[in-house]
Amino acid sequence: MTQPRTRIQQKNRTVILSAGLDVFSQYGFRGSTLDQIAEAAGLSKPNLLYYFASKELIYTELLSELLSTWLDPLIAMNDAGDPVEEILGYAKRKLSMSRDYPRESRLFANEILQGAPRISASLHGELKDLVAEKAKVIRGWQAHGKIADVDPYHLIFSIWSLTQHYADFDVQVQAVLPVDDAFPGAEAHLEHMLRRTLAV
Amino acid sequence: MTQPRTRIQQKNRTVILSAGLDVFSQYGFRGSTLDQIAEAAGLSKPNLLYYFASKELIYTELLSELLSTWLDPLIAMNDAGDPVEEILGYAKRKLSMSRDYPRESRLFANEILQGAPRISASLHGELKDLVAEKAKVIRGWQAHGKIADVDPYHLIFSIWSLTQHYADFDVQVQAVLPVDDAFPGAEAHLEHMLRRTLAV
DNA sequence: GTCTATAGTCTGATAGAC
DNA sequence: GTCTATCAGACTATAGAC
Numbered sequence A, B: 001m002t003q004p005r006t007r008i009q010q011k012n013r014t015v016i017l018s019a020g021l022d023v024f025s026q027y028g029f030r031g032s033t034l035d036q037i038a039e040a041a042g043l044s045k046p047n048l049l050y051y052f053a054s055k056e057l058i059y060t061e062l063l064s065e066l067l068s069t070w071l072d073p074l075i076a077m078n079d080a081g082d083p084v085e086e087i088l089g090y091a092k093r094k095l096s097m098s099r100d101y102p103r104e105s106r107l108f109a110n111e112i113l114q115g116a117p118r119i120s121a122s123l124h125g126e127l128k129d130l131v132a133e134k135a136k137v138i139r140g141w142q143a144h145g146k147i148a149d150v151d152p153y154h155l156i157f158s159i160w161s162l163t164q165h166y167a168d169f170d171v172q173v174q175a176v177l178p179v180d181d182a183f184p185g186a187e188a189h190l191e192h193m194l195r196r197t198l199a200v
Numbered sequence C: 001g002t003c004t005a006t007a008g009t010c011t012g013a014t015a016g017a018c
Numbered sequence D: 001g002t003c004t005a006t007c008a009g010a011c012t013a014t015a016g017a018c
Helices: A007-031 A034-041 A045-051 A055-070 A083-100 A102-113 A120-143 A152-168 A170-176 A183-198 B007-031 B034-041 B045-051 B055-070 B083-100 B102-113 B120-143 B152-168 B170-176 B183-198
Strands: none
Touching: A007 A034, A007 A045, A007 A055, A007 A102, A007 B007, A007 B102, A034 A045, A034 A055, A055 A102, A083 A102, A083 A120, A083 A152, A083 A183, A102 A152, A102 B007, A102 B102, A102 B152, A120 A152, A120 B170, A152 A170, A152 A183, A152 B102, A152 B152, A152 B183, A170 B120, A183 B152, A183 B183, B007 B034, B007 B045, B007 B055, B007 B102, B034 B045, B034 B055, B055 B102, B083 B102, B083 B120, B083 B152, B083 B183, B102 B152, B120 B152, B152 B170, B152 B183
């Protein structure tokens, strides 16, 4: 939005978006209700709709916030750096995002599971283009014999899956793994797998 | 159920469960409606409820069917076999399930994302026990120097995430990857990663 | 800005004809 | 077994008092 806002407006919008993230990330767009979000935000339902004209607008606002930060770790992967360390750095940034922003990860997962109705264009556009660009970088590294000759696309998919799993399937990880914090072990295993995978 | 059923009953129950799987796997329990399921099944809503007394019963029936087959690939991992081939065989069976039963994978993913309200006991029970048992097997292989000394739990998580990704995030994979069938490439990459990861 | 009240629609489930 | 009609409650969104 481009309109100026008072402090109280900004605060309430933030509270609503955080509550919406809690609810939408768990139940998806269709499975979430304004009552749940209002309850989580500590506001009445009409008051929610004073700040966001519809349930849809809360959701799409969250999605567009998400997209703008979701690609940053991959964008930061630098052609000029050391190939193995660049890929590993990307994977670790992605894992950190699963630890620090699990709700955003689950929001994205829910949107994809439901067929990406509100994000499909971005997947076929910016995401596809960015991945194609980085796949080219990876192929360049491979042509110079810097890393093993694996398919760049599946390499990137494997980094996505290995890292997002700890956010999206947190409930399962917690149920199965007899430790408090899964992330130290996850990072060690991720580093082991990727270094071995990429070694020439 | 234990009651005898006519052929038409069996057929309609099957049709309803398949339609329910279509819908629930996409929108989760809360986001799915009986109208959607009835439409997908080609039956009227009251007729649906003639076969299953409630929406909840369709869903829980699907979940219990899922659980009984979901663990089979891991159960089949054999202590007495060759360690690398056993783990690789498990991973490949799991990947085949993502290819052949993507709806079941997404149903499970949705249930976990929503906090596993109807499957939590199984996660803390049979699943946790099975994984603990197989982790012990893997530790035995490691003690004998047969495979690399990686954390068995994170190894199993990595196999889950790498394989289920191609079912759960299919829409994203299709949007980004410029090929028709992602699975041949996925299997090759999976095998490469795991052989490298496990090598002593 | 925030609330109560409520309109209008959707949803899960039931009644009852055929 | 299958349908039309329908109820009761939940849902998104609006009206209007304060």
